[in-house]
Amino acid sequence: MRFVARVLVRPKDEVRDPQGEAVLAALRSLGHDVAEVRTGKEIVVTFSAADEDAARATAERMGDQLLANPVIEDYEVQVESAKETRVPSR
Amino acid sequence: MRFVARVLVRPKDEVRDPQGEAVLAALRSLGHDVAEVRTGKEIVVTFSAADEDAARATAERMGDQLLANPVIEDYEVQVESAKETRVPSR
Numbered sequence A, B: 001m002r003f004v005a006r007v008l009v010r011p012k013d014e015v016r017d018p019q020g021e022a023v024l025a026a027l028r029s030l031g032h033d034v035a036e037v038r039t040g041k042e043i044v045v046t047f048s049a050a051d052e053d054a055a056r057a058t059a060e061r062m063g064d065q066l067l068a069n070p071v072i073e074d075y076e077v078q079v080e081s082a083k084e085t086r087v088p089s090r
Helices: A019-029 A052-069 B018-029 B050-068
Strands: A003-010 A032-049 A073-082 B002-011 B034-048 B073-081
Touching: A003 A052, A003 B034, A019 A032, A019 B034, A019 B050, A032 A052, A032 B002, A032 B018, A052 A073, A052 B018, B002 B050, B018 B034, B034 B050, B050 B073
Parallel strands: none
Antiparallel strands: A003 A032, A003 A073, A032 B034, B002 B034, B002 B073
């Protein structure tokens, strides 16, 4: 069965986020009254697994192994079964 | 009133995603049977607005002006009122 895992990787709260600081400064220079900006990455992985529990376990292993740096980042995994039946183009 | 807008910026489907291709290759080299990887950015903006409609309009203006490149990217906005009463540290 095919699953899609959305892995959201964010800098830990106590870690500086220079990209977010740059966006904050740019939004303020455009006249927006912004208090804070934090940025993160969304990684959407399509893969096969036996069932949803196995898919979640696999996605968390991907997060631990590669997608997040546990020293400075946290991640969150959302898993759902792939709706499309089409074969992905890559 | 304070709102938090999550802006998810993703490359359009027809645009190549070199970062996603690199993650795909790395996951495969770790032994994962992955069909496709797409990456995006999550930008979480905390700001003040009169009400939720105004907050959404402001967040979409930020997306159009700065956060997304409309030639190659799409974005999606989710707005909710900020739950914390603490003053953000930045």
